[in-house]
Amino acid sequence: MQDRKQDVSTGQRQSGERRRPALPEHGAAAGVAAHLPEVMSSAEVMALQRSAGNAAVARRLAVRRPAAAGAGPVRAVQRRKPSANAPTEHYADKAQDHPEWPVFQNLMKTGGFPSDVIDSAWQLLLGGVGEQDRLNQESADPSLGPDERRAHRASNSWYRELVNLVGDHLRISTPTMALWSGGFDVSVYAHAKGHTSLEFTRLGKVVDQLELHADWKLQAPLWNVLSRAFVERATGPVHVFLRAYNPDSVLIAQEIPQLRIIQRLNPAVTLRWHPLYTTPDGAIKEISQDLRLTDDAAYSSRDKCVSVMYHYLLRFHDEKNGKAAMAYGEMNELLAKNVNPKAETK
Structure with missing residues (x-):
């Protein structure tokens, strides 16, 4: 997953009366603010789709949504960002007009998904994009504190309903x-080593090939919801591959705490940590305890791995090694706190 930065919104509360956006409740049918009655919830879409089909869903979703306001940074799983040609419309009210609909349909059919599930999953994906625009805009309300903003942005019930529909394909x-x-x-490397990461699951492979917006x-x-559902399905050893360490990443702040809870319920869920370094020729290697690059070096302790x-x-990073420059740069601030003489010259 690309590096995942923590949401660090720092909006201040303002004095005077301000109307807060209605925060959605948890659950599959939640996610639509009461002051926007014309917007359907994900559960309502599913029910209407089953009874009347996609055309009826499109008519009900034909609501003009305002452009997204700046909502601050989003802590997200590491993904490849959309290209310059990615769609700029939501397409929630005309899902099958989205340029990636044929791609999605073909990928899902190839994966063995039935047609009704394909249609529903696509509508939930694009409805979720439109819903996220609304949530992001509402979370910019300055009367909300940082935690409230994060919670509101993370309350997209359309994405959760997608997991309810096809989440078993994250196994x-x-x-x-x-x-x-x-x-x-790093995900490709982990896959080559015989492990399954999110984007190599049956559902992850499909969503990973889409730009959506x-x-x-x-x-x-969306990826945070998928990531959480993926981690919750752990039943045995979990291998964690690190080329850089960010204590505020989704990996450390969200996924690992989830795994700790699962471990208390299922002792078979164990963690093995792999510190990585990329050599000048682009090869990913693991770092042994005696600081040699090797093909396999796993630790039972996160702290030992990071150390x-x-x-x-x-000791050994060469600043001429551009293949490792990104990882080194992301850790540079932490390295500087450890009195790194190289970092002091930056």
Whole structure:
């Protein structure tokens, strides 16, 4: 997953009376503010779609939505961002006009999904994009505190309903699950080592090939929902691959705490940590306890893994190595706190 930055919104409360946006309740039918009665909830869409079909859904969703206001940074799982050609419309009220509908339909059919599930999943995806625009705009209300803003942006019931519909297809196809941080090629590396990361699940493979919308802030919460559902399905060893360590990332702030809860219920869920470094030729290697690059180096402790990675970067990172520059740069602030002489010259 690309590096996932924590939401650090710092909006101040303002004096005087301000109307707060209605915060959605949890659950599949939640997610639509009471002051927007013309907007359907995800559960209502599903019910209408079953009874009257997609045309009726499109008519009900034909509501003009305002452009998204700046809602601050979004803490999100690491993804490849949309290209310059990504759609700029929501398409919630005309889902099958979205340019990626044929791609999605073909990928889902190839994956063995039935037609009614394909239609429903697509409507939930695009309805979720439109809903996220609304949530992001409402969360910009200065009367909300940072935690309230994050909670509101994360309350997209359309994305949760998508998981309710097809979440079983987030199960892993190998004996071991993989989580990762430091660039998408780390996920590819983990897959080559025989582990299954989110984007190599049956559902993840499909969503990973879509752009959906040009505004990444409308998609990041989708990947957070998928990530949470993925982690909740852990039943055995989980391998965590780190090329950089960010304590505020979704991996560390969201996924690992979830796994700790699951571990208390299922002792078979164990964590194995892999510190990584990319060599000048682009090869990803693991860092052994004696600070050598090797093909396999796993630790049962996160702190030990991070310590090994720190020490390797401090002692052996060559700033001419552009392949490792991004990971080194992201950790540079933390390295500076450890009196890194290289960092002091930045």
